[in-house]
Structure formats: C-alpha cells, structure tokens
Amino acid sequence: MLWHIVKRELFEQVNSLRFALAMLLIVFLMLVNAVGHIDEYKTQQAEYGQQVSAYSARLEGNSNNLYNLVLNGPGELHKKPSPLSFCAHGSENSLPKFASGERAGWGTIYNISGIWRLKYSGFPSIKAKDIFPVFLKIDWILIISNVLSFLALIFTFDAISGELEHGTLRLTLSNAVARRTVLTGKFLSSLISLGTVFMSGVLVNLLLLYLSGTLQLNVQEWSRIGGIFVVGLIYIAVFIALGFLISTLVNNASTSLVILLLIWVIWVILVPSMLGTIMSGLNQPSIRRGPSPVYFRYSGLRERYIARGLEDEALTRERPPTPATLLWAEFLNEEAREGARLHRAYLNAQINQIQIAREFNRISPTAIAQYAIESLAGTGFQRHLDFLKNAERYADVFNDFLIAADRADPDSLHVPFVREGMSDKPVSFESIPKFQDRVRLGDAFKGAMLDVMLLLLFFTVLFAAAHVSFQRKEI
Amino acid sequence: MLWTLIRHELLMNLMTFRFLVTVIASMSLVLAGSIVLTDNYERRLARYNEGFQRHQEGNFSGKTYSSFMPELDRAPNPLSLFNQGLDKRAKNSLQIRIGKVPFLWGDVSRNTGFSNPFRYLLADIDLVSIFQILFSLLALVFAYDAIAGDRENGTLRLILVNPVGRGWIVLAKYLGAMLCLTLPLLMSFLLTLLLQLQSNAIHYGADDFLRIGGIFLTTVVYTSTFYLIGLFISSVIHRTATSLIVSMFIWVVLTLLYPNVSLFLVNRFIDTEERVKQADQAIDQILEQFYWAEEVPGDPFENPPLLKGSKSSGGSSSYTHLKKNITFIPDASEIHVPTVKAYFQELTSGRIRTANKVWQIRETTFSETYIHKSNIARNALRFSPAGLYHLSTEAWAGTDLARMQDFFKAGRQYRETILDYFYDKKAFSSRQWFASDKGSVRWDDAPRFSYQPPSVFEDASNRALRDLLLLFTLNPMLLMMTFAVFSRQEV
Numbered sequence: 009m010l011w012h013i014v015k016r017e018l019f020e021q022v023n024s025l026r027f028a029l030a031m032l033l034i035v036f037l038m039l040v041n042a043v044g045h046i047d048e049y050k051t052q053q054a055e056y057g058q059q060v061s062a063y064s065a066r067l068e069g070n071s072n073n074l075y076n077l078v079l080n081g082p083g084e085l086h087k088k089p090s091p092l093s094f095c096a097h098g099s100e101n102s103l104p105k106f107a108s109g110e111r112a113g114w115g116t117i118y119n120i121s122g123i124w125r126l127k128y129s130g131f132p133s134i135k136a137k138d139i140f141p142v143f144l145k146i147d148w149i150l151i152i153s154n155v156l157s158f159l160a161l162i163f164t165f166d167a168i169s170g171e172l173e174h175g176t177l178r179l180t181l182s183n184a185v186a187r188r189t190v191l192t193g194k195f196l197s198s199l200i201s202l203g204t205v206f207m208s209g210v211l212v213n214l215l216l217l218y219l220s221g222t223l224q225l226n227v228q229e230w231s232r233i234g235g236i237f238v239v240g241l242i243y244i245a246v247f248i249a250l251g252f253l254i255s256t257l258v259n260n261a262s263t264s265l266v267i268l269l270l271i272w273v274i275w276v277i278l279v280p281s282m283l284g285t286i287m288s289g290l291n292q293p294s295i296r297r298g299p300s301p302v303y304f305r306y307s308g309l310r311e312r313y314i315a316r317g318l319e320d321e322a323l324t325r326e327r328p329p330t331p332a333t334l335l336w337a338e339f340l341n342e343e344a345r346e347g348a349r350l351h352r353a354y355l356n357a358q359i360n361q362i363q364i365a366r367e368f369n370r371i372s373p374t375a376i377a378q379y380a381i382e383s384l385a386g387t388g389f390q391r392h393l394d395f396l397k398n399a400e401r402y403a404d405v406f407n408d409f410l411i412a413a414d415r416a417d418p419d420s421l422h423v424p425f426v427r428e429g430m431s432d433k434p435v436s437f438e439s440i441p442k443f444q445d446r447v448r449l450g451d452a453f454k455g456a457m458l459d460v461m462l463l464l465l466f467f468t469v470l471f472a473a474a475h476v477s478f479q480r481k482e483i
Numbered sequence: 484m485l486w487t488l489i490r491h492e493l494l495m496n497l498m499t500f501r502f503l504v505t506v507i508a509s510m511s512l513v514l515a516g517s518i519v520l521t522d523n524y525e526r527r528l529a530r531y532n533e534g535f536q537r538h539q540e541g542n543f544s545g546k547t548y549s550s551f552m553p554e555l556d557r558a559p560n561p562l563s564l565f566n567q568g569l570d571k572r573a574k575n576s577l578q579i580r581i582g583k584v585p586f587l588w589g590d591v592s593r594n595t596g597f598s599n600p601f602r603y604l605l606a607d608i609d610l611v612s613i614f615q616i617l618f619s620l621l622a623l624v625f626a627y628d629a630i631a632g633d634r635e636n637g638t639l640r641l642i643l644v645n646p647v648g649r650g651w652i653v654l655a656k657y658l659g660a661m662l663c664l665t666l667p668l669l670m671s672f673l674l675t676l677l678l679q680l681q682s683n684a685i686h687y688g689a690d691d692f693l694r695i696g697g698i699f700l701t702t703v704v705y706t707s708t709f710y711l712i713g714l715f716i717s718s719v720i721h722r723t724a725t726s727l728i729v730s731m732f733i734w735v736v737l738t739l740l741y742p743n744v745s746l747f748l749v750n751r752f753i754d755t756e757e758r759v760k761q762a763d764q765a766i767d768q769i770l771e772q773f774y775w776a777e778e779v780p781g782d783p784f785e786n787p788p789l790l791k792g793s794k795s796s797g798g799s800s801s802y803t804h805l806k807k808n809i810t811f812i813p814d815a816s817e818i819h820v821p822t823v824k825a826y827f828q829e830l831t832s833g834r835i836r837t838a839n840k841v842w843q844i845r846e847t848t849f850s851e852t853y854i855h856k857s858n859i860a861r862n863a864l865r866f867s868p869a870g871l872y873h874l875s876t877e878a879w880a881g882t883d884l885a886r887m888q889d890f891f892k893a894g895r896q897y898r899e900t901i902l903d904y905f906y907d908k909k910a911f912s913s914r915q916w917f918a919s920d921k922g923s924v925r926w927d928d929a930p931r932f933s934y935q936p937p938s939v940f941e942d943a944s945n946r947a948l949r950d951l952l953l954l955f956t957l958n959p960m961l962l963m964m965t966f967a968v969f970s971r972q973e974v
Contacts, residue, residue: 025725029732033740040744044751102603131600136587136849137755138572139884140857141864141873143746150743158735162728170724262727266501266624269731270508277616277739278512281606282519362601389604 009185013193014200021163021201030159030205037151038209042216044146045094049222052089059086059106064442071437074413078425081109081124082406087395088445090386091229094217095148095236096378098387104130107399109406112347118319123340123425125348126403128355128396148213149381152240153374156206157247157276161268163198164251166261168478173261178483191252191478195471198248203241210237228449235384235453242463243377247272249470256477279372309346313339323428329421337423344425348403355396362389373466376459383455386447390455395445402443409441485651492659496625505621506667512613513671517678520564520609525684527559527571534576546923547808548910549827553579555897555932557890560882561685564675565698566611566873568882577894579901579932582805582834584842585894587849587887610675611876614702615869618668619709619738623730625660626713628723630969635723640974649970657707657714657962664706672699693939697879697947704955705872709734711961712868718969738869745863753859755852762848766841773837783826789819793918805834809918820914828912835902857884868954875950878942885946890934897932904930 021027066083070076084106093100108130112122144150171177180190214233217223225233251268258264310318318339321332329337366389369375382388414420414431423429496502535556542553555577563570577585630653633639642652676695679685687695713730720726783789792813807827812820864870877883910916915924 026728026732029728033732033736037740037744040748044747099604103601134572134574136759136853137856139569139587139853139887140750141746141860142572143750144743146744146747154739155735158731162731166724261724262628263500265727265731266504269620269624270504273616273620274508274512278608278613281612282516282608358599358601361599362604365605389601 010189010193010196013180013185013190014197017194017197018200021197022204026159026162027201027205030162030202031208033155033159034151034205034209035212037146037155038213039216041094041146041148041151042213042220045217046220046222049089049091049093052093056086056089059084067440067442068437071440072434074410074417074431074433074435075427077435077440078123078410078430079121080111081126082402082440082443083110084108084130085399085402085443086445087392088447090391090447091223091225092232092236092385093147093387094213095233096382096385096387097145097147097149098382098385098389098391100387102132103389103392104128104132106130107396109399109403112344118322120323120336120340120426122347123344125344125351126399127351148210148236148240148385149378151209152206152243152381153377154276156202156240156244157374158272159205160198160202160244160247161251161265161272163202164248165255165265165268167194167198167252168255168481169258169264170255170261172259172483181483187479188475191475195245195248195252198251199241199245202244202248206237206240206244231449232384232386232452235456236381239377239380239384239456239460239463242460242467243373246373246463246467246470249467249474252474253470253477256474256481275372276374280369280375280378309343310339323426325421325428327421329423329429333421333423333426333429336426337429340425352400359393370459370462373463376462376466380456380459380463383459384452386452391447391452394447394451394455398445399443402441405441409439413439484647485655488647488651488655489659489662492656493662496660496663501621501624502663502667505664506670509617509621509667509671510674512617513610513675514678516608516610516613517564517675521679521682521685524559524561524564525682528684531556531558531575538576543926543929545808545926546919548905548908548913548916548924549581549831550806550808551901551924552806553932555579555894555934557934560880560886561679561687562691562694562698562880563882564610564679565695566876566880566882567607567609568877568880569884569887570882571607573887577891579894579898580838581831581902582838584838584845585891585898586842586845587891611698611702611873611880614668614671615705615872616738618664618702618706619869620734622660622664622706622709623713623734625664626710627717627727627730629656629660629714630717631721631723631726632717634721634974643974650966653714653718653962653965653969657710660710661703661707664710665703668699668702668706672702690939694879694881694942697939697943697951698876701872701875701879701947701951701954704951704958705868708868708954708957708961711958711965712737715961715965715968718965718972737867741867742864742870742873745866746860749856749860749863753856755856758852759848762844765844769837769840769844773833783819783823789822790816792816807917809920811920812918820918823917824912824914827916831911831916854884865950865953868957871950871954875947875954878945878947878950879939881936881942883946886936886942889937893934894932897930900930 063083063086066080067077070080070083085108086106087104089100090098108127109124110127111124114122144154166173168177171180181187214223250271254264254268254271255261258267313335316335317332318335321330323333323336324330326333366375366379370379379388379390383390411424413435414422414424417431417433419433420431421429534554535558538554538556543551545551557573557575557577559575560570574587579585628635630639633642639652643649672695680687712733716730716733717723717726720729790809790812793809793816794811795807795809861870861874864874874883878885905911914921
C-alpha cells in the first residue's frame, strides 16, 4: 500500500511544473559551480607545492648548524588545500594558510636569543581586491542549504493543505489506508523526487569536473563526497518535514507557503548571516593584540632569573657546564614554554569566541549542515583547528629531534637550548622531521558527527510533530 | 471610482493574515537588526575616536620636519547601518608620507568593531539586506493571487460587471497593495531611526535625513518592482497555485541566485593578478633603482659620520635617516651641517619624485584591474532589481567605492598641501629638517586635514539616482505589460 501511494505521488510530482523548474535550477547551479572551479584545485596545489619547497629549502639552509634550527625553527608550516573546495569553500580566503615556527622575536641579551616557537599569524590582510562587492560563493553548501531547502518547501507546502482544499485527501482516506501510511508515502515521494534533482545536479557537476581533469580523487575523497550527499539528503528531509508540519497545521495552501517562506527566510538567510554582527555585540573583545615580545624581556620572568644571577657571568663552553650556562638554559626553556603557552592562550581566546558564535548558530539547520559539510569537505574552521593541532604535534616532534640530534653529538655539553651548551655541527637534512599536513578521514567524520546527529534530531522532531498533527486533523 | 476600488483593495489586504505577518516580521527583524548594528557602530566609533585622539596629539608633535608623518582617520559612517558597503572593509586610516602617495591599497587594519581575526568567518548583515530579502518576498506574496485569485473566485467577473475599465482595476490593485506594503516599511524605518537616535553615538544632520529619505524611496520603488512582477505573473498565469510557485522561483533567482552567480563568475573569470604582478615588479624596480642604486646620495651618517659627536633621539634602525631628530651638534661638526642639509634636500626631492612615479603606475593599474573588475561586477548586478537596489542604497548611504576613493583623494590632496607648505617654508633645505638643537619646528600655521564628504545632492546626482531611475523604469514597463495582458484576457 505504501509503495502504491509513493508511486502515485511520485508520478504526480515528476510531471509537475515545479519539478521541471527545480531540475533546471539545480542543474544550472551545479554547472556554474563546476565551471567556476575548473582548475582551481590545480592552482592551489601548485601554490602549496611552491610553499612546501620554500619551506624545505629554508630548513635545508638552517641545517648547516643545529643551533640555527633551534633559533629559527622550522619556518612556515603550510596548510594543505582540499580538493573538495567546490563542495564547501569554507571561507578559506579569510583563514590563515599557515602557522609559523619562527624566532622568539625578543632580540638578544648578551648575544643570546630566545629559541623558536609556534606563532599563529598569517591572517590575510586587507587587499585592494576587497573592493569587489560581497557575494556568496556558489558551492554545494549554497546549493544545498539555500536552494534545495527552498525547493523542499515549494514541493511540500500544499502536500496536505492543497489536497484538503481540493477534497482529494478525503478521497484517499476513504480507502482502507492508515493516515501514517499516507504521510510516510508523501514524505518518501518528496524525498525521492528532490533526491533525484539533487543527484542529477551532483552527477552533472562531478562529470564536468571529471572531464575537465580537475577531479582526481581517491577512495577517501569519494567517501567524503558520499558523506556530503547524505548530509544534504538529511537536510532536505528536515525541510520536507517542516513543510508537512505547517501544511497539516494550516488549512489554506497559500497561507502555509507564506508561513514556510518566513520561517525559511529567518532560518536559512537571516540567522546565519546576522550572527557576525550579533557576536560582535555580545562578546566585548578582550583580546586586542597578540602577546608582545616585549612582555618577555621586561616581565617578571626575566627579573626572577636576574635575581638568581642570570646576567652575572658570561657563557662558556667549559665542561662540565657552568651554573651560568645551566641557568640560561633553564631560562630559555621556561621562556619558550611560557611564550608558546601565551601564543596558544591568545589563539584559544579567539577560537572560543568563534566557537560560541557557532554554538548559537546551530539553532539554524542551515548552519548545522554547513558545518557538517565543511568538516567532510576538509575546509573551514574545523579543518583549520585540525591543521593547528597537526602543527602543534609537529612542533613537539621537531623539538624532540633537536634534543636527540644534540645527544648524538659527543662534543656537545647537552644543555639545550643555549648556544654554548649545544652541538653546533651540521645535521643531515634528511634526518630532520618534515611537516606534513595530514588530513584524516576519521577526523572529518568525527567532526561532522555531532552536526549530523543534530540534523537528525531536527528531522525527527519535525516529522513526529507533522505525524501527530496529521493524525489529529479533522478532514 | 478609483478611490472606491483602492479602498476595497486596501481593506481586503489589511484584514489578511499576510499583512499581519508582514508587520510582525519586518518590525521584529528591524528591531533586532537595529539594536545589534547600533551597538556595533558605537564600538567602531569608540575605536575611531581613540585612534583619532592619539593621532591628533601625535601628528603635530614632531620636533623636526622630517619626523612629520601624520595619520588621518576615516570616521565610520552611521549610514552603514543601512548599507554597510565598503565601510567596514576598506582601510580606516591613511598615512601621509613624503615618500609615498596614500592609497586604498596596503596593509592597515580594518575597524569592524570586533577585533577577532577569525571574525570574517561570520557573515555580517545590514538593514538594506533585510529589506531586500523580506520586502521583495512579501510583495510577491501580496501579488501572486491579485488577479489569478479573483479570477478563480469569480470576483473578477463580478467587478467587471460594473462600469469600470480594466486598467483601473489593475491600478487600484497596485495602489492598494503598495499602500499596504509601504505602511510596515514606513513603520520599520521609523522604528530603526528611533532606536538609532537613542544612541549617543549617532547624530544625523539634514544631509543624513535626506539620504535616509533616499534609501526609503528606493526601498519603496524596489518593493513596487517586485509587486509588479508578481502582478504580471498573476495576470499571465490563471491558477493561483501555479502563479505562486512561479513567483517564488523568480524571487529566488532574482534576489538570491542571479546576484551571487554573476558575481561568482565575474570574480572567477576576470583575472587581474597577472597585471598586478607586472605593476608590482615595475614598482619594485623603481624603488630599488632609487633606494639601492646611485640615485641616493651618499649617507653622511655613515662611514665616516659627518656630524661627529651629535646626539639624536629615536631608534637606530636603518631607515631612521628618513625621520631624523638630532638634538645636539657639537661645534666641531658644525662645518658639516651644510653638507647634511644638501644631502637631505637631494634625498627628499628624490623621494618625492619616486613616490610620484610609483603612484602613476599604481593609479593606472588600479583602475585597469580592480576598479575595472568591480565595475563589471556592478554592471552585472544591474540586471537584477536586487542589485540595483543594493547599488543605489549604497550610494545614498555613502559607503560605496566612490566615497572611499573620495576620502583617499582628499588625503592625497592634503599631502600635496603639506608638500607646498614645506616648499614655502624651505623645509627641505632647512636645519630643522633633521635637527631640533636650534629650536624645534612650530606647527601653528601648518595646514590641518579635514574631510568634508560630498553632499547628498552630489552623491544622488552622480550615482544613487541613476540606479534608482533604472529600477523605477522597470515599474511603468511592468505595469504596461500587465495592462496589455489583462485587457486582452477572457475572464
């Protein structure tokens, strides 16, 4: 029976004007998306390759002396671009493309400099090209979250109220068929027809990208695309359920569309785009500038060490290491630790503000779907946090390597990280651990999990509500 | 007769559910938007004032001529609450340097009122974009059944039994609905003005009220355009349900998809990077030629320093010879002072020459690349009413590119004035250029910078009215088309 209803509804829908218009719109947008992204990944990849080789060259240049590596650090660690940026641009243009392991920046005291640390700058600066008018990039997220949700409402606003007006609903229910079967049947047929529209768009898009040679994906990336498709379907289902709910609550088809459109405008367009402004109001920025290098020179830390005799004695290469050397080593280590901690704390404060904004934003399923898709596509904020984690992990590995390399040198005093206490021999470039920004499929799915669950929750609540209100409806 | 019809339409519309929804939705969104935006503006203004105070004190505190490096601030525009345009995205301050012509291009932080660098992940909104989405949608919701609905109900036939022309019916429907739509719009504008004026930060003058009036007028014309689009669809398509669906598709395309798709494609396919790279190389070459080649006269402060035993204040970086303040010159070195004077005179005139050369390249490159590209984008936007509405309100609010350029032009003119002032004072060849030991510079008669934005009439006649007129022309066209279709129709 259910299948019968689905078939009937599906037949009706596929033959309707809206199905044709929807198909046209989605296929066109997907084409625009593909055309706009041809060769984009190649350019990004080439740029990334250049930066990575610049990084290697710098590392190689510094490897002539172990202490140079201690002082200058590994250099800029670059974020790997995602091949799926056509699915989700993730505002990558306003995120840093690298984290840098660089000099402490507090100059020298008695010819001694601080050792390297990880800094989180690299935000793109204001550019002349910013005079271009603001627009939304045509990526899958936009197509799914704005257009397909809209189509879902157009497909369902009269599902119940329209039939009620025509009287066909009474006719259907006069047969021996349960109301829930009718609702489920209608739901499934809407989902299938919109899914078909979505699928055709996706296929056209992927085909064009594939033929143009832009798309060369491995299994991992195909599974990401699969994940994105599923998230898209769940998101569409949320809006179909919403359409059914309002359509059962309201007796007049056009009233139900008016209500639905208002909900849509607020949920999909206004809430996500109002957030930046709202957050700037809610969160008085407590963070203005990054931790300044001056802080280290003049803060209590240095005074404490001076009190212990830091600047009394010059450093020597004497063996066993003199107390002055040991004290300097202790100071430099603590200073580096403290410095890294401060940079991290500053970053955390910034990230927290954005996290709060994102939590608020999750009142809109559009934002939820956006976050899930970005996670899966490997772009955007979540991906950036993963990248920073990679960079931090590498920073530890790099420091471990420095100590191990120092240990391997029999002439060294083994007092890291003062020049006099360390090996000053060249290290083999091959043995230095290189930074590789690894993207893990697990991270992506884990990052998207919460959002997918939330979307499912939205769907369940709305669908159950539609069910209940349909059951109780007088027809 | 017309009045009776209008009254009838008005009453019919006022009693409907959609009118209620219109009022509630527009009022609540405008309320929320205004509160948030006003707060944001206050923050930006506070930050501007802070910088302005600092610069005001610092700009004329130099003891020598060469240390004159003023920084000029661009005040945030309160009308950016309506249409933020480039107000938050363009540079907020401008530096006047002898060796550099100030320009929109460069690294200076923006004043967005929220200093987190990740903030660009979060979208921003202004009142115009709320109106743009909401009122176009509401206009279509009012229009989709205006004719088709009456036809379905049979009321149309009833009305036409009376001796009224069909034209009058369409006109009455249009005017009645527009009155209904203008009412919540007017209320929204009054509400937001009321909220904005509550704030101590916002003071509107007569000029600003005219601008707000312009924005209001543009919003009315914009709403009317969408109503007429809906009316036309309603007259062409006989079934209300179909008319509604077609209207909604057209709405999504015109307000959401067309502007974004066209900008996306223009941005992707008009490549400016190559040209900019060339210009950058040319500029680097000019700078290198001047600063690293023979054109720079030999530095009298190095091997061996001519003014031996002199003391100066300030740091010791390699560029300090551009900004020199010598506080003491021993008598023994006094004989070298003329040499140093000559050195600075030659250096400075060379710097000014170089700056002008660089500026020439920048100006042409900028207008051939970024401005050209954004003009194409703006022209592409003009094909949709939403784009016209955005551009026109941007010009009314004075947050568009032309205004930003105007500010930087004023900055360049100020630099010229300062240079003239220096020439008059013979500052470049004076001792006070680099030394304050015989008394520091008095800045009493130095020209001060003040920026007077163009009046509303200038902005309107140059840009705002053009787009408004384009938008307006759509109205009679659509009305005529509706007439034409409706008068030939079988009822």
